Amino acid sequence: MSYNAIVIGAGVAGLAGSIRLAAKGFSVTVFEKNSYPGGKLSHFEQDGYSFDAGPSLFTQPHLLEELFAAAGKQLKDYLNYESVPFACHYFYPNGTRFKAPANPTELAKTLEEHLGESSEVVLNYLQKANQLYNQTGHIFLEHSLHRKETVRNINWRDALKPIQLAHLFKSMHQYNTSTFKNPQTVQLFNRYATYNGSNPYQAPAMLTMIPHLEINEGTFYPKGGMISITKALYKLATELGVVFEFETPVESIIHSEGKAKGIVANQKNYFADVVVSNMDAYFTYKNLLKRDRKAANILKQERSSSALIFYWGIRQSFSELGLHNIFFTENYQKEFNALFVSKQLYNDPTIYINITSKMEEGVHAPENHENWFVMINAPANVGQNWEELKKQARNNILVKLKQMLGTDLEPLIATEAILDPVTIESKTSSYQGSLYGTSSNSKWAAFLRHPNAAPKIKNLYLAGGSVHPGGGIPLCLQSAKITTKLISQDYHLKG
Ligand SMILES: Cc1cc2nc3c(=O)[nH]c(=O)nc-3n(C[C@H](O)[C@H](O)[C@H](O)COP(=O)(O)OP(=O)(O)OC[C@H]3O[C@@H](n4cnc5c(N)ncnc54)[C@H](O)[C@@H]3O)c2cc1C
Numbered sequence: 001m002s003y004n005a006i007v008i009g010a011g012v013a014g015l016a017g018s019i020r021l022a023a024k025g026f027s028v029t030v031f032e033k034n035s036y037p038g039g040k041l042s043h044f045e046q047d048g049y050s051f052d053a054g055p056s057l058f059t060q061p062h063l064l065e066e067l068f069a070a071a072g073k074q075l076k077d078y079l080n081y082e083s084v085p086f087a088c089h090y091f092y093p094n095g096t097r098f099k100a101p102a103n104p105t106e107l108a109k110t111l112e113e114h115l116g117e118s119s120e121v122v123l124n125y126l127q128k129a130n131q132l133y134n135q136t137g138h139i140f141l142e143h144s145l146h147r148k149e150t151v152r153n154i155n156w157r158d159a160l161k162p163i164q165l166a167h168l169f170k171s172m173h174q175y176n177t178s179t180f181k182n183p184q185t186v187q188l189f190n191r192y193a194t195y196n197g198s199n200p201y202q203a204p205a206m207l208t209m210i211p212h213l214e215i216n217e218g219t220f221y222p223k224g225g226m227i228s229i230t231k232a233l234y235k236l237a238t239e240l241g242v243v244f245e246f247e248t249p250v251e252s253i254i255h256s257e258g259k260a261k262g263i264v265a266n267q268k269n270y271f272a273d274v275v276v277s278n279m280d281a282y283f284t285y286k287n288l289l290k291r292d293r294k295a296a297n298i299l300k301q302e303r304s305s306s307a308l309i310f311y312w313g314i315r316q317s318f319s320e321l322g323l324h325n326i327f328f329t330e331n332y333q334k335e336f337n338a339l340f341v342s343k344q345l346y347n348d349p350t351i352y353i354n355i356t357s358k359m360e361e362g363v364h365a366p367e368n369h370e371n372w373f374v375m376i377n378a379p380a381n382v383g384q385n386w387e388e389l390k391k392q393a394r395n396n397i398l399v400k401l402k403q404m405l406g407t408d409l410e411p412l413i414a415t416e417a418i419l420d421p422v423t424i425e426s427k428t429s430s431y432q433g434s435l436y437g438t439s440s441n442s443k444w445a446a447f448l449r450h451p452n453a454a455p456k457i458k459n460l461y462l463a464g465g466s467v468h469p470g471g472g473i474p475l476c477l478q479s480a481k482i483t484t485k486l487i488s489q490d491y492h493l494k495g
Pocket residue numbers: 008009010011012013014031032033034037038039040041053054055056057058248249250251278279280307309424427428429430435436463464465466471472473474476
């Protein structure tokens with residue numbers, strides 16, 4: 001028997017989900033409100049410069065390899081990527097600066113040399129991160145936690161072995177402080193909480209598994225920039241017969257007697273056996289299902305942080321910078337308090353700069369120019385005065401970079417575009433402009449994300465950053481995989 005599926009949204013999880021369903025024989029139509037695929041994983045060009053609009057860090061390419069293999073294809077025929085030797089170029093306010101290798105032994109040596117940190121301590125920390133990820137993390141990231149049969153089949157004894165009380169009852173910051181002697185090493189490892197939009201002073205030490213991905217497994221660069229990932233997914237989906245309806249926002253999900261039956265778009269009904277929403281879970285309930293109570297319930301989970309990004313075409317090349325660069329704040333705790341407690345921007349922000357023209361000179365920017373993606377963490381949008389905050393932030397960033405790089409950047413900015421939490425929300429319907437759905441600040445967060453199948457509406461499934469297992473490209477790919485597995489079980493499909 002052949003089934004048909006409707007996917008709402010062409011974000012990374014919508015694309016991956018449509019590929020997996022098509023590979024299982026479903027006829028799939030994706031409805032996307034924008035005129036392009038990718039959602040947050042999109043890009044734009046301006047005045048001869050090319051910018052990835054959202055994600056810039058690419059880890060775990062094996063998840064893409066596996067997705068393509070599930071569709072009978074090889075990733076290399078769609079996407080070229082290479083390993084990046086340095087995870088990040090770090091700059092501290094006291095003048096300390098170094099390149100952090102994306103390799104445990106090399107990183108340990110570098111931290112010993114520049115921060116006086118024992119390389120043995122660093123290696124031991126990374127080894128624990130490895131165990132936590134491989135024994136515990138993958139259980140949470142690869143399975144639905146909301147189906148009895150899955151939960152029953154998990155080997156919990158093995159999964160829980162590497163967890164120490166400290167991982168549950170200490171914050172990431174407390175754990176890092178009790179491990180490292182130099183506060184600058186603590187700051188470096190605290191930063192990994194931002195990889196899922198969380199606060200290291202609140203989030204449980206379980207998140208110390210995150211550096212495993214970047215340092216032990218490595219970081220990668222897709223040729224052509226991050227947009228090449230979207231292009232590869234979109235190409236494969238269309239080859240598998242997935243139909244895309246762009247500029248077609250879904251207005252509601254048709255459901256009756258506890259079953260989803262299709263969607264309404266352009267005031268027309270489209271029926272399907274299965275509906276997968278890649279739209280933020282909150283907006284799925286609020287706008288498409290008109291279930292205000294359920295939507296309000298979702299809001300009990302704190303949203304992840306958002307971001308403010310300045311895309312600058314820079315008329316100069318900076319030899320001290322690499323693909324990923326961090327300029328730390330003097331006081332990380334105050335910065336996170338501003339973001340998560342006062343919901344404001346911090347006036348001495350940690351600045352992240354991504355420059356893809358470092359990897360492909362002359363392709364993303366004119367010769368000897370650079371394409372700078374300058375990002376600071378921002379609070380979720382709760383109605384702050386963003387016009388004012390953007391002006392202040394721009395000024396603070398320019399002053400800080402002038403101090404730390406010794407160059408006045410203002411006259412070097414050839415072109416500029418800005419993305420703020422309000423535009424992140426309006427472009428991708430991500431509630432409050434959060435980058436990663438809900439935060440991981442609570443130790444229960446992993447259990448409290450919305451499941452991949454709607455609990456009370458049959459045939460309705462969810463995939464993407466706002467549902468299990470969370471945000472970021474790797475987790476969104478996992479989310480699509482878990483969702484398709486549930487659909488396969490529910491429809492008694494093979495594999
Ligand atoms: C600035 C920024 C930096 C980031 N950095 C990184 C990084 O370095 N590494 C990393 O791994 N992750 C990063 N992330 C997070 C990552 O981008 C997201 O977690 C991931 O892309 C979200 O994918 P998704 O599948 O949830 O869909 P989204 O990208 O949220 O897309 C959802 C799609 O649904 C569509 N849609 C919504 N409502 C409707 C409707 N009613 N009808 C039709 N279509 C609809 C939207 O238009 C959109 O295309 C970053 C995000 C941002 C914004």
